[in-house]
Amino acid sequence: MLAPPPSEPIMGGDSFPKTATCSIDTRGIDTRLPMLVYVSREKRPSYDHNKKAGAMNALVRTSAVMSNGPFILNLDCDHYVANSVAIREGMCFMLDRGGDRVCYVQFPQRFEGIDPSDRYANHNLVFFDVTMRAMDGLQGPMYVGTGCIFRRTALYGFNPTRATEHSGWFRRKIKLFFKRQETMGKKHDRKREHDVMIPSVQDGGAAGEDCAEDDDIESAALLPKRFGSSAALAASIPVAEFQGRLFQDLPGTHQGRPSGALTVPREPLDAATVAEAISVISCFYEDRTEWGRRIGWIYGSVTEDVVTGYRMHNRGWRSVYCVTAGRDAFRGTAPINLTDRLHQVLRWATGSVEIFFSRNNALFASPRMKFLQRVSYFNVAMYPFTSVFLLLYCILPAVSLFSGKFIVQSLNVTFLIFLLAITITMCLLALLEIKWSGITLHEWWRNEQFWLIGGTSAHPAAVLQGLLKVIAGVDISFTLTSKPAADDNDDVFAELYTVKWSFLMVPPVTIMMVNGIAIAVAVMRTVYSMYPRWSKLLGGVFFSFWVLCHLYPFAKGLMGRRGKVPTIVFVWSGLLSIVISLLWVYISPPTGAMRDYMEFHFP
Numbered sequence: 001m002l003a004p005p006p007s008e009p010i011m012g013g014d015s016f017p018k019t020a021t022c023s024i025d026t027r028g029i030d031t032r033l034p035m036l037v038y039v040s041r042e043k044r045p046s047y048d049h050n051k052k053a054g055a056m057n058a059l060v061r062t063s064a065v066m067s068n069g070p071f072i073l074n075l076d077c078d079h080y081v082a083n084s085v086a087i088r089e090g091m092c093f094m095l096d097r098g099g100d101r102v103c104y105v106q107f108p109q110r111f112e113g114i115d116p117s118d119r120y121a122n123h124n125l126v127f128f129d130v131t132m133r134a135m136d137g138l139q140g141p142m143y144v145g146t147g148c149i150f151r152r153t154a155l156y157g158f159n160p161t162r163a164t165e166h167s168g169w170f171r172r173k174i175k176l177f178f179k180r181q182e183t184m185g186k187k188h189d190r191k192r193e194h195d196v197m198i199p200s201v202q203d204g205g206a207a208g209e210d211c212a213e214d215d216d217i218e219s220a221a222l223l224p225k226r227f228g229s230s231a232a233l234a235a236s237i238p239v240a241e242f243q244g245r246l247f248q249d250l251p252g253t254h255q256g257r258p259s260g261a262l263t264v265p266r267e268p269l270d271a272a273t274v275a276e277a278i279s280v281i282s283c284f285y286e287d288r289t290e291w292g293r294r295i296g297w298i299y300g301s302v303t304e305d306v307v308t309g310y311r312m313h314n315r316g317w318r319s320v321y322c323v324t325a326g327r328d329a330f331r332g333t334a335p336i337n338l339t340d341r342l343h344q345v346l347r348w349a350t351g352s353v354e355i356f357f358s359r360n361n362a363l364f365a366s367p368r369m370k371f372l373q374r375v376s377y378f379n380v381a382m383y384p385f386t387s388v389f390l391l392l393y394c395i396l397p398a399v400s401l402f403s404g405k406f407i408v409q410s411l412n413v414t415f416l417i418f419l420l421a422i423t424i425t426m427c428l429l430a431l432l433e434i435k436w437s438g439i440t441l442h443e444w445w446r447n448e449q450f451w452l453i454g455g456t457s458a459h460p461a462a463v464l465q466g467l468l469k470v471i472a473g474v475d476i477s478f479t480l481t482s483k484p485a486a487d488d489n490d491d492v493f494a495e496l497y498t499v500k501w502s503f504l505m506v507p508p509v510t511i512m513m514v515n516g517i518a519i520a521v522a523v524m525r526t527v528y529s530m531y532p533r534w535s536k537l538l539g540g541v542f543f544s545f546w547v548l549c550h551l552y553p554f555a556k557g558l559m560g561r562r563g564k565v566p567t568i569v570f571v572w573s574g575l576l577s578i579v580i581s582l583l584w585v586y587i588s589p590p591t592g593a594m595r596d597y598m599e600f601h602f603p
């Protein structure tokens, strides 16, 4: 632990003589260091430590007792600050006009140490440069777990000082029809928001969110129930609220903070405070409190980040997406190995399925969320289920090659128009995403490819896992994403080539084999046919080929560096594809005219 700095600046210079080891010139620079505390919470086997969410909550409590900063920066252990002014830039959103409605400022996640061609779309550019920026226009981006500045009182589960109710187009029309209100009830002033009970320092008391009029006495009694028994923690809440307020003289500020209110010197920490800070990170502190349920990081999902942000948006808070110009604000590492990447995606998708089957499903969102905002949150919870259709989409071309039948009976105009409309829409969407966000076509294509790879491997597995959890109560473990070892002597991307066998690889390999065999069979058939219909072959093969194109990075990943693939992968997938092919031949045996060129047998 590093002691809190004194209130007077300590200028560097002559007192810090330049030495051989330290050549930094500190003359005229304030050399005080901020207080630094390393915290390790108590863990016991009989207590669920709640993974990252539990760790964050322990940190929030202990920091409330020790420093009680009104704003909190959260970084993963594999991320670091890459731009020294980023935090100031984020703080502007918090302290400028309208900042009292902002619960967090999220920065994009950027990564380093990723192979230049970004084989497994680790940069996730479509998400960070398209989706998140679009959500910025819908009252704010999601919280993605790292690189985020929080308002402490928003983490404590309080409501914003003012919020907008979005009644939706339909209800608004009804309201207009009955002419009940002239203003359509959109903006609510502070008086209506009586459920906002952030405790205030002036009143000298603390208040809970849900209490009505005479909240002071009642809520003081409620606080231990909600926040736990620490008196120091309870006392720190109104202070943090006051310190996070806007300046009094900012236009539109109702209850501001007078300038200079924060320039009081800090008291050094005494032993009692440190003891209190330790007591709030004990295992049992959260027993019978609302930590993890309504306060702090929310428990119950391996993607606790999305849920935590969702709860705040649900209360009417707004968030801000801060893309720093020039240097990235924060940077981190990501798994560049296929297996690790698949497991990471599996964890995310499982978290989404957990959210889907919980009260945090955006179908139950409050009217303080915009309609499109709900749609995007719903999409975040629902996307693993689309893998069912994706799997069909990948098998269908092969099926039609095997059977010689196309998905429509004959190529008619209606079908072609549909196909054309869908294709054009797809291209326009891609164009919009690329032009608007400034990512390259290559980066976009990588994201498409990995969407299919994840969608045929990790997403269906997540759906199964999630269903298991919901139906049978089997718990999901948070397996940490393994990070490339830093001291890889000669090859930086050695990790990229290691092949670790995983069950997740079976479906994509099967899809590749089935489509490959289907193309081969179709070509053979046409070559040996008396009347080869090359155009039909080309039409059929195109769709299979399209699927294979998407799986190309996956195939490359399986090859490893020297083309070494675990034999078991081939054995299993070969077996599966043969069974599927045989099954097909069995279900619809070639008949009549087709028989003469179907003279081949699977082993």
Ligand SMILES: O=c1ccn([C@@H]2O[C@H](COP(=O)(O)OP(=O)(O)O[C@H]3O[C@H](CO)[C@@H](O)[C@H](O)[C@H]3O)[C@@H](O)[C@H]2O)c(=O)[nH]1
Pocket (backbone or CB within 6 Å): 050, 051, 052, 053, 055, 075, 076, 077, 078, 144, 145, 146, 302, 303, 304, 305, 334, 344, 347, 348, 351, 478, 479, 480, 481, 482
């Ligand atoms: O028991 C745990 C597990 C994880 N962590 C923290 O969680 C972070 C994320 O874990 P990581 O293995 O790096 O997973 P990623 O897939 O890289 O993380 C992304 O996805 C997670 C949700 O699944 C978010 O929590 C992260 O912020 C987000 O960067 C780590 O850095 C740790 O700081 C803990 O504190 N305790």
Ligand SMILES: [Mn+2]
Pocket (backbone or CB within 6 Å): 076, 078, 332, 333, 334, 481
């Ligand atoms: Mn990480």
